[in-house]
Amino acid sequence: MSESGGIEACPGEASRPTTPRPVRDGLLLGLAVGVSGLAFGAAAVGSGLNVLQTCVLSLLAYTGASQFALAGTIAAGGSLFAGSAGAILLGSRNTLYSLRLAGLLRVRGAAKLVLAQGVTDESTALALAQPDQRSARAGFQATFISLYLTWNAATLAGAIGAGSIGSPQSFGLDVIGPAAFLALIWPRLSAGRTERLVGAGGAAIAIATTPLLPPGAPIILAAAAALAGAFATGDAAS
Amino acid sequence: MSGAWIAVLVTSAGCYALKLAGLTIPERLLSNHLLRRFAELVPVALLAALVAVEAVGKGGALVFDPARLAGLAAAVVALLLRAPFLVVIIAAAGTAALLRLAGVG
Helix, strand or coil, rough: CCCCCCCCCCCHHHHCCCCCHHHHHHHHHHHHHHHHHHHHHHHHHHHHHCHHHHHHHHHHCCCCHHHHHHHHHHHHCCCHHHHHHHHHHHHHHHHHHHHHHHHCCCCCCCHHHHHHHHHHHHHHHHHCCCCHHHHHHHHHHHHHHHHHHHHHHHHHHHHHHHHCCCCCCCHHHHHHCCCCCCCCHHHHHCCHHHHHHHHHHHHHHHHHHCCCCCHHHHHCCHHHHHHHHHHHHHCCCC | CCHHHHHHHHHHHHHHHHHHHHHCCCCCHCCCCCHHHHHHHHHHHHHHHHHHHHEEECCCECCCHHHHHHHHHHHHHHHHHCHHHHHHHHHHHHHHHHHHHHCCC
């Protein structure tokens, strides 16, 4: 690959000093969303993970919803196995994202190992919104770099902050996790009737089975609502 | 190694492998409409389930915690007003904290 990505000089438009739009948009998106790592850091420490474990999750798992899910299951007293299984199941959508992105990014070898980590809701959304392949690649990389750095710095700050203020409950830290999930699915719930029915179905399955199953298991079972929704709309050309 | 560390590392490895898999396996899998629709809907079902369980669950039992529910109601109001992510979080945590300070829940 001849170009190393990032910002390139554009000879035909030498008078234009601005950063290319996908790069600028990606950097801003990463900063804005990455700050919410504060909420994860606080929620994870509130759930009983230590600061190092919290930071390792942000560095290595690097996928917000799964990280909140693991912390939430631990906070609820669930088994660690159920917590990991639920978190990994939540991360399965990233496979679909990277399937979509494979054709756009066209990376091989070691670069693939690095860029794979950058596949998130945000980088995917920004890359797919670009008009051409080069912009998509630049936007993806900018979002990845900006979001990765901000998310991890914010996680550390949130984890240290939460550890120094005593009882998590009195500061409402136990509400951060569910409020964050709600904010994350809000745009999807607004997307259509099927999404709202699947959301309601998932919630109903989880509440109904909470007294019967070990904590964490009801979350995994809720995937049945997604399967039902997929079958129900599978024939329609939606 | 403690159980929490194993959970952290297993989760990390699993999440990374899932991202890498999509860059590696053939793209034609995506043409399966059912699979694609399922993948679109999985986050909705799982995250809604998490919201519900964390709203009314505690250690495998159903509980009624007015401060927690009021915090989530504040989040809904903030979302309806199209508030940014952090404002939603602060509204939720702040409402629960203030109510508990006032002796509710």
